[in-house]
Structures are given as C-alpha cells and as structure tokens.
Amino acid sequence: MRGSEKMDNDIDAMFSHLMGEMDDLTNSLKAAQNAADEPPDEYDAPPQDGRPLSIGFTDLRESLNELEDQDLDTLVTDLRSESTADDGNDDAAGEDTTSAASQESEPVADLPPAPTAVETPQQTSQHTSEPQTKADKIQFAMDKMTDGKIIVKVLMSDGSSKALRVDEGQTVGDVLEVLLEKTHCDGSVDWSLIETHHQLQTERAFEDHEHLVEQLSTWTQHSENRVHFLLRPHRYLMFKEPQVFYMWKKKKECLREVNEQAKKLLIKESFEGPVLIVPDLESMLHLKEDGKKVWRPRFFTLRASGIYYVPKGKTKSSSDLTCLVRFENINIYTTKNYRQKFRAPTDFCFVVKHPRIQKESQYTKFLCCDDAHTLLLWVNSIRIAKYGNILYKNYQDAVKRTSNLDLQTAAAKLKTSQLSCQLTL
Template sequence: MLFSTMCFSLLSFPYLLIESLNELEDQDLDALVADLNSKSSTPASQPSAITQAAAPAATNPPQTNNAESPRVLQMREPHTKADKIQLALEKLREAKVRKLIIKVLMVDGSSKTLMVDERQTVREVLDNLFEKTHCDRSIDWSLCETNPELQIERGFEDHEYLVEPLSAWTRNTENKIWFLSRPQKYTLFKDPQVFYMWKKDRTLLNSINKRDQELLLKESFEGASLIVPDIEGLLYLKEDGKKAWKQRYFVLRASGIYYVPKGKTKSSSDLACFVQFEKVNIYTTSDYKQKYRAPTDFCFILKHPCIQKESHYIKFLCCDDEHTLSLWVNSIRVAKYGTVLYKNYQAAVKRASTLSSNLHLSTLPAPQPSAPSAAHEGKAMDSGHVGKIHKHPSQQFAAMHFRTTSKEQQ
C-alpha cells in the first residue's frame, strides 16, 4: 500500500503505546513528560463522550529484572529516551485526563506522531501540525478521518475535541487520520450566495461583490436567529436493507432533513422526518456507484459516530452532480453546528492573516547600512511541507484508498 497505516493506541495496549511513544519526537516527549508531571494529579472533567468504551484503565507494561522502578525515575531527572518513556507510561496510568497517541498521515507519504488529550480541539492540533510541517497555514487545512470499510471521509470541525470522535473507533480499526488541504472546508463562507441564493441565475450569483457577501453572512449568522440555507430537491435514497435507490423530494431544515411522502404535498404539515442532526455526523463517500450501485458517485451518508461498519441505521443519499452534493453537505453542516461553524471560519481567517503579516515583516530586507555595497537582502524562508489539493473529498479519498486516481498538482 502506498500510504502507511494508521497507528491508533489506547492505554489498554501497552506494547503499542511504547512503540508509539518511541515514535514521538524528542521535544514532544519532553513536553509530554512535563505536562504529565504538572497535571496528572489534577482532576479534569470528562467531556460528554460519544461512547463509553473510550480508554479503559491501562495495564502495566512488561517489567525486566534490571528496570528501575517508576518512583526511582521520578526522584531523578530522566535523561535517556527510555527513562522518559518509562516515566511517561507511569504518569499516563495515573492521569485523570484521557490521552491518545495518533499517527497523522500526509499526502506525500510522510506522517507525524502526536499525543493528544481530551482537552485539545482540532484547531489546537492543527496549530501543532503547522509548527511541525511548516506549511502555509491557509484556512483550508483540515484533519480528516477515513473509514475504508464504509469508504467514507469526514473533515473534523475546528471546535471538536479530537479525542471524542477517535474514541468511537474500534480497537482493530483500519481508519486513518489525514492532514489535508481541503478548499471545500469553508466554501460556504467564501461564496455564501451559492448556498443562500442557490435558486437564482448563475449570472446573478457571479455578480455578487464582497460587500454583499459580508452582509449576507451577517444576516445569516449574526442576527436574532440562525438562517440555514433552504436547500430542497430530489435525491436518491437507498432504503434499509434494499439494493435499489429511489428518488424522493427532500427538504433541509435547522432540525434535520425531511421528505415528502408519496401522495403528499411539499407543505410543512405533510413533511415527514428523515433524520435529525443531534446524534449523527455527515460523511462523503467514495466509489458508491460500484459498491452500492448508486446512480452516481456523488453520495453522502448520515450516521452515529459509533457505527463503524455496515448497518441498517446508516442513511444513504445520492445526488445528481457534484454541485448538488456540495450544497447539501455544507448546508447540513450549518444546520448541525450553527454559528459555531462561522466562528471557526472567522478564527481561521484571523490566524492566517496574522501569520501572513508576521511572515511579511520577517522577510523584509534588512536595514541598509551607509555603504550600499555591504547590504544583503533577506530571503523568505522555505515553506517546507505542502500538501496537494484535491477538488472534492470523494476524489481525495479515492486517491488514497481505491485504485489511486491521478493527483492534481498545486
């Protein structure tokens, strides 16, 4: 396989944990030991877990006859990496905060091993990866989960606590975490008219200026109540336990997706609830035309995060084209997360703008001395690790896992 597999370790697997700790960079291991020393004795409130099978109590790793006890290690400063790992293992067992060691994959085949705890948001993990990869820090960078069994992908939202969704994964999972540049992440805020005025003529949509876009966002996200794009139309539905896909008329509302039953009208009183968003996430898919004989490959599913394999509780929907898929997926995100999603976007723009200003200052030429011949121009630093950009999540996922497609160049 072109890409290395995901390393996902819970404390109940000490041999995997030791291996993962060995993969941590020295500075990260030092930071982990320091963090555990300072916070392991402080109780921390647990977040509302999606699953209760998150991180069971750790078992002791095998001890050798000549190994020093953890208490001895704590009495002196650990110098070798082995000392630090042994101390980290002891502290992790005492810690009140759930911690996971994850391997994040890059599209160039490299990876980064990180320790994350339940208090860290996706935004904080992204910032950590920015420091390690020296990428451009645009607002498009995302952490994504992929599930090869279901052939699905989802971008984690910046406000999510990363440990929570990862704790829903099964022990022998083939799921992976990717660090990707996804232009579709905040496309709704870049071109809000496409989603809020989707019924209008394309010529009119293209004529909307920046000022009008800002007013539209302000009205939709900063008013007395959230305004969700009023997306509706025919979608293909894969009914429970059946192979056939049937067309139904669906309507998006803030509380969920509704459909028009046979023989009924589109009036609100006739609409039937298809799914509510409170306990489900939305995922894009790959190659469902072959896997499930879908009418097109522009599909998405809605499921509880704990469902990791085929289930009757998964809702399958298929769109006619990529544009329709984008309308539904991004509008559903607004309905599910509300103004939090807009705040994520604003924070990402602010960070990117601040970084851009700092980089501009750092790359300005040095002050000219009195002798012009002695001047040396400053050079911009190499951006380092830069991921490839794929147009669509389903294309990105297909490129990773299923008969690798041609990759676009930046």
C-alpha cells in the same frame, strides 16, 4: 350467585389482560423513540475499559517512539510535573489528617524527637534521577500516561505521517495550529483534520470547535480509521461565497456578479441576526433502501431541525413530509467509490449517521446526488443547519489563526534576511 361471581372474575381477568397489552404497547413505543434518537449499544459501541492511548499505531510504545525528540521531552516534563503535583497533594492530605488527629488526642508527656531518617544514595538517586535515553523516556511516559492524553498518527498529503500528543482539552482548531507550525504550511483556512472510516468508505472534516480526543473515542478499539491533514477548499465556502447557498435558485451568471459588499450583508443577515437562517434547499435525491443495494428517487427538503422527504404517492405539502433524520446526534460524511460498493446511481453520495456507528445499519442513511454541485450544496447546508453560529465563529478563528501564522512567518523571514546582511557585511 355463583354465576355473578364467575362473571366478575371474567371481567377482572379481561381488564388485567387489557392493561398488560397497554403496558406492552407503551414500552414498545418508548423503545422505538429511543432507537430513533440513539443507536443501540450493539452497533460498534466504544470499549468500556477506556480508550487506547494511541490512535493509528499498533501500540503505545510505537506511537511514543514516533514522537519527535522535542515533543517527547515536553511530554516527559509534563508528566513529571503532574506526578510531582499529585505526590504533593497526597502529602498535604496526609499532613492534614495527622494534624487533625493530634488536635483531637489528649496531651501527653513530652517525648524525645524521633530520629531523622537518612536516605541512602540509592534512594536519593531515585528521587533526583530523570530518564536520560529515549528508551527511558518512552518507558516513563508509558508508566505515567493517562486516558486524558493520547498519541495520534496524522497522515500528511505527501504520504508521510506525524505523531502528535493530544490532550483531552485540545480542540481541533488547537491541533490544526500545532500542525501548521510544525509543517510550515501556507496559512490557509482550508487546512483540515479529516477522519476516514475504513469499513463504510466515508470521510468527514472535524469541526474546529470539536475536541479531538472526544471524537476519536467513538472509534472502536481496533479500528482501521485514520486521521489526515489535508486541504479542503470548500470547507468554509459558505462564508467565502455565501450566495452559492442562499441564492442557489438563481443562474450561475447572476451568482458570479454578487460583489463583496453584498456577500458581507448576506453573511450578516444569515449568521449575525437574532435567528440563524438556514438555506431553503430542496431537490431530488436517491435514498438507499435499508439492507439493500437499491436506490429510490425522492424529493428532499432541508429544515433547521433535520432532513425531510416526500414519501411515494404523497405531495410536497408540509403535512406529507416525513423526517428522515434529525441533526442532534448525527454527523454528515462524504463517500468514496459508492458506485462499486453499493451500486449508487453516481459517485456523489453522502451519509448521515451517529458517530458511533461504524458499519451499515438501519440507523445509517445513504443519499446520492446527481452531480458534484448538488452534493456540495447539501453537505455544507446541513453543516449550517447543524452548527449555525458556531460554524461562523470557527471560520473567524481560523482567519485569525492563519493571519497570525503569516505574520510569524514574515517576521522570521525578515530576521533571517537581516542576519544574512550582517554576515555579508
């Protein structure tokens, strides 16, 4: 009998141990899946105490001081309006509470009215005074600025810089419109806002639909990253020369012979149909090994969901393809001087990573192309796969934005010309 009990106990212990191992295996698989989708918090997570109120400056006071007088006045006016509205809401809430309390209380004998408070001249001046000097305006803005507004230093192509006030609701397209008006640049869809990552030596053109404050919030608090206002002629090349991406297998002579009507038809079929058509791009690329300055040639192919490659010793069949990265939580960046930094085979490299990752890690994927044209194909084809119809809408909005700017410029020149003629007469 005792032997039977001992056997039962041994079986129970073995079963419990087996269940524990299964739980550990399940947890490890879940952790691995989560790691593939989202980098762990240890990789340069943004600060938990909120974003700083300026980007590219040493502190908020410096960024406010760099604002043009007109922009600083506008900021102060907006902040005063918001402050007044908040005070009004607080007063209304207080009146509602008092009214409700008086309705619930029992009626009492009439009491004489309370004496009206008389404000002193000092109190009156506090309500009506406005900041007059620039220093007063800066101090007022510092006291009232919230996380919804930041001051961004934008570096210009001539080496100068411009300080811009950006609200959390403004898209990159909105900011580009402001910059084009301030700088009086020629109307072009190629003007872009570029983020440069100092440590990884990468850059990326923000997409026009993205909210700038949200994108900058992924930077670390004391980041050396920068924002630039530059021309990027290939940014919307897929809509100017769509045959480059959708007919890339043909000879260059054939691509140059494609007329405008054929280009429009190609755009319509690829971006305006019921399903987005992603370029069927495939080529040999060099993949950097994690943590090493070693690059291995692999055959890569682009799919709508991500980038896939053929592992060593496998065939090009779909069943042998391995997913390098999916597009949901990553951005694509071009690089600078990777031959020296990582001993890359060429300088035509690109990086795919989560925007929160600001340094080399196992979640950062480095790829190298043999030439500039292959790099152009991969970077923009990945953007097509990731953004699709949104990218096409961004291009259409950019065309409208620059057309309106050209009309305004022409109207201003005409008005100046007419005024000059009147003065001459």
